[in-house]
Amino acid sequence: EVQLVESGGGLVQPGGSLRLSCAASGFSFSTYEMNWVRQAPGKGLEWLSYISSTGSTTHYADSVRGRFTISRDNAKNSLYLQMASLRAGDTAVYYCAKVEQQLPRNWGQGTLVTVSS
Amino acid sequence: DIQMTQSPSTLSASVGDRVTITCRASQSINSWLAWYQQKPGKAPKLLIYKASSLESGVPSRFSGSGSGTEFTLTISSLQPDDFATYYCQQYNSLWTFGQGTKVEIK
Numbered sequence: 001e002v003q004l005v006e007s008g009g010g011l012v013q014p015g016g017s018l019r020l021s022c023a024a025s026g027f028s029f030s031t032y033e034m035n036w037v038r039q040a041p042g043k044g045l046e047w048l049s050y051i052s053s054t055g056s057t058t059h060y061a062d063s064v065r066g067r068f069t070i071s072r073d074n075a076k077n078s079l080y081l082q083m084a085s086l087r088a089g090d091t092a093v094y095y096c097a098k099v100e101q102q103l104p105r106n107w108g109q110g111t112l113v114t115v116s117s
Numbered sequence: 118d119i120q121m122t123q124s125p126s127t128l129s130a131s132v133g134d135r136v137t138i139t140c141r142a143s144q145s146i147n148s149w150l151a152w153y154q155q156k157p158g159k160a161p162k163l164l165i166y167k168a169s170s171l172e173s174g175v176p177s178r179f180s181g182s183g184s185g186t187e188f189t190l191t192i193s194s195l196q197p198d199d200f201a202t203y204y205c206q207q208y209n210s211l212w213t214f215g216q217g218t219k220v221e222i223k
Binding site for chain 1: 118149153155161163166204206208213214215217
């Protein structure tokens with residue numbers, strides 16, 4: 001069974017940094033592309049970042065480019081999102097998603113990031 | 118970047134109603150359009166992909182249509198379990214989600 005478990009969320013001050021992790025199991029992690037998607041409280045879904053199966057290719061939404069960095073460790077079956085210069089507008093539930101046939105067919109349960117002083 | 122616009126933002130309906138949600142892309146995305154259902158506190162669930170293909174296990178009362186820039190999701194007979202928020206998503210160029218349509222009880 002595919003499992004994606006996010007961790008690392010919490011309360012952080014504006015301007016601070018945080019690293020989210022996504023532990024994958026139940027599938028061959030190293031062969032799948034992965035993405036991060038977030039959802040602010042009461043708001044819609046926002047795609048944030050993509051990483052290829054090898055990690056050689058990454059893409060970012062304009063809203064986070066230059067502040068967030070996606071990475072992966074295929075030996076540890078883990079996906080990461082390093083977030084810096086955090087703002088109140090980054091407050092959201094952050095989901096990792098496994099891509100299959102170009103779409104997110106498996107999602108984690110999400111981890112909440114709250115940016116507040 | 119491709120923008121996705123859904124309408125309406127909120128829809129009030131009764132059990133048994135036929136419901137239609139529209140999604141418009143800012144440029145042609147061919148048929149690279151998916152629809153999701155999301156319930157509070159849960160991750161989204163894929164319903165439709167490639168504009169009109171039903172994901173395995175999804176009830177046949179859900180259907181999708183369209184191509185290019187105009188797409189629709191139709192629920193033929195609304196069931197109690199269908200009250201939720203629905204999102205469209207383009208995957209022609211990276212991903213973009215629509216802003217969502219909340220289907221609420223009338």
